[in-house]
Amino acid sequence: MMTPKTLFEKIWERHVVVEPPQSPAVLYIDLHLIHEVTSPQAFSALREKGLRVRRPERTFATVDHGVPTIPSPDGRPEGRLAFADEMSRRQIRQLEENCREFGIQLMGLDSPYQGIVHVVGPELGLTQPGLTIVCGDSHTSTHGAFGALAFGIGTSEVEHVLATQCLLQRRPKTCLVNMEGYPGKGVTAKDMILALIAQIGTGGGTGHVLEYAGPAVRALSMEERMTLCNMSIEAGARAGMVAPDDVTFEYLAGRPFAPQGAAWEKALADWRTLPSDEEAVYDKVVTLDVSRLEPMITYGTNPGMGMPITGRIPDPDAITDPAQRAALEKALAYMGLRPGEPLLGHPVDVVFIGSCTNGRLTDLRQAASLIKGRKVAPNVRVLVVPGSQQVKRAAEAEGLDRIFKEAGAEWREPGCSMCIAMNGDALAPGQYAVSTSNRNFEGRQGRGGRTFLASPLTAAATAINGVITDPRTLL
Numbered sequence: 133m134m135t136p137k138t139l140f141e142k143i144w145e146r147h148v149v150v151e152p153p154q155s156p157a158v159l160y161i162d163l164h165l166i167h168e169v170t171s172p173q174a175f176s177a178l179r180e181k182g183l184r185v186r187r188p189e190r191t192f193a194t195v196d197h198g199v200p201t202i203p204s205p206d207g208r209p210e211g212r213l214a215f216a217d218e219m220s221r222r223q224i225r226q227l228e229e230n231c232r233e234f235g236i237q238l239m240g241l242d243s244p245y246q247g248i249v250h251v252v253g254p255e256l257g258l259t260q261p262g263l264t265i266v267c268g269d270s271h272t273s274t275h276g277a278f279g280a281l282a283f284g285i286g287t288s289e290v291e292h293v294l295a296t297q298c299l300l301q302r303r304p305k306t307c308l309v310n311m312e313g314y315p316g317k318g319v320t321a322k323d324m325i326l327a328l329i330a331q332i333g334t335g336g337g338t339g340h341v342l343e344y345a346g347p348a349v350r351a352l353s354m355e356e357r358m359t360l361c362n363m364s365i366e367a368g369a370r371a372g373m374v375a376p377d378d379v380t381f382e383y384l385a386g387r388p389f390a391p392q393g394a395a396w397e398k399a400l401a402d403w404r405t406l407p408s409d410e411e412a413v414y415d416k417v418v419t420l421d422v423s424r425l426e427p428m429i430t431y432g433t434n435p436g437m438g439m440p441i442t443g444r445i446p447d448p449d450a451i452t453d454p455a456q457r458a459a460l461e462k463a464l465a466y467m468g469l470r471p472g473e474p475l476l477g478h479p480v481d482v483v484f485i486g487s488c489t490n491g492r493l494t495d496l497r498q499a500a501s502l503i504k505g506r507k508v509a510p511n512v513r514v515l516v517v518p519g520s521q522q523v524k525r526a527a528e529a530e531g532l533d534r535i536f537k538e539a540g541a542e543w544r545e546p547g548c549s550m551c552i553a554m555n556g557d558a559l560a561p562g563q564y565a566v567s568t569s570n571r572n573f574e575g576r577q578g579r580g581g582r583t584f585l586a587s588p589l590t591a592a593a594t595a596i597n598g599v600i601t602d603p604r605t606l607l
């Protein structure tokens with residue numbers, strides 16, 4: 133009898149080149165994604181050492197973090213750079229030059245496929261089951277939704293992978309996240325992952341690869357599974373994964389970089405062997421009953437500080453652990469919130485709908501379904517930023533852009549935008565935002581800005597009322 137294995141173990145074992153005792157393994161990397169922020173020093177180091185890129189055909193680049201999302205004044209995609217700050221302009225130009233010199237395919241400003249790296253990889257069919265995927269970006273965990281082993285790396289590791297197509301990596305532990313039951317009306321994948329992180333904490337997944345399983349996960353679309361895996365890193369996990377199934381295969385079929393013809397049939401047969409074996413053992417198991425969830429919202433300055441939308445802000449005095457109490461006190465002071473208060477009805481200045489967590493077509497459709505035929509509140513600035521050019525075109529083909537614009541929202545060009553505020557889209561100090569992104573750290577969306585993380589439905593409901601709103605009241 134073969135030892136039963138988890139999805140993670142199967143992929144890990146296929147990719148280990150050597151795993152000497154007491155030291156990190158050498159792991160072969162199938163797909164390396166790069167963007168303008170974490171790659172420049174890596175290429176400079178290659179140049180200094182006289183090294184080439186080992187497998188340029190397995191390396192793909194896009195520009196996302198610093199890209200202005202204001203439509204080009206002259207209609208040319210390049211014209212967007214007119215709005216870029218100096219640092220972003222240099223990084224984008226540098227990436228263009230590096231890709232030219234090293235023979236790497238770039239989804240640049242003029243590409244119909246440009247977008248956030250974690251949106252672009254899947255929609256091009258680059259992201260596939262069974263692959264090892266890295267990117268100098270923590271939300272690389274998104275790609276695990278396809279049953280790939282995908283994680284973020286640092287800039288020196290980007291250099292290492294560029295030069296060798298391999299990475300030194302300690303074997304992580306495994307954690308099964310069992311999602312029981314089915315979510316109710318208005319409760320989305322974003323609420324499931326915010327609830328999980330609220331339950332296990334931002335350190336709950338440390339050292340582990342999370343495998344999301346259970347009927348609620350199987351029922352999710354690929355885009356929803358990506359939302360789930362995207363935030364694995366916010367629980368401290370190395371990666372997040374969902375075993376591939378027919379939903380995965382249907383999503384991938386016919387995508388530009390997916391296998392075709394006989395190669396597709398061969399790949400499919402292989403991918404079907406990847407899901408964890410029935411008797412496989414995990415280092416840890418966590419269970420979340422999603423049938424009891426409400427839409428979630430964060431009140432603090434890390435993604436674990438989340439609560440059901442009808443809840444009340446917790447009281448630091450009720451926390452016994454001094455470090456945790458201090459962290460909550462500091463967070464509430466920054467957020468300008470008081471313990472025991474509800475968040476429902478709290479005014480906001482900005483609503484941001486976008487990012488690699490919730491900037492895909494499904495997310496925009498959900499937001500539009502609430503906004504359609506309504507107006508956004510006059511006191512709120514609403515930014516809708518599609519995750520990629522493909523998402524933008526698909527949304528426009530369905531008329532979603534018109535729904536947003538007629539309601540008084542801004543319809544932007546693709547990029548990371550106000551998720552990280554590196555491109556000029558930023559909160560003013562003290563402003564409150566409901567954001568569909570993944571991080572609510574101090575200053576994340578602009579210096580002094582205050583972020584409530586929530587789903588696209590909650591964001592849209594809040595945009596309409598101008599105060600934090602339970603989307604179930606508008607559905």
Ligand SMILES: CC(C)[C@H](C(=O)O)[C@@H](O)C(=O)O
Binds near residue numbers: 197271552
């Ligand atoms: C800029 C980049 C390195 C960073 C990351 O690693 O995730 C960013 O994408 C983020 O979301 O904070």
Ligand code: SF4
Binds near residue numbers: 488489551569570
């Ligand atoms: S959208 Fe936000 S989380 Fe995603 S890669 Fe860009 S900055 Fe990072």
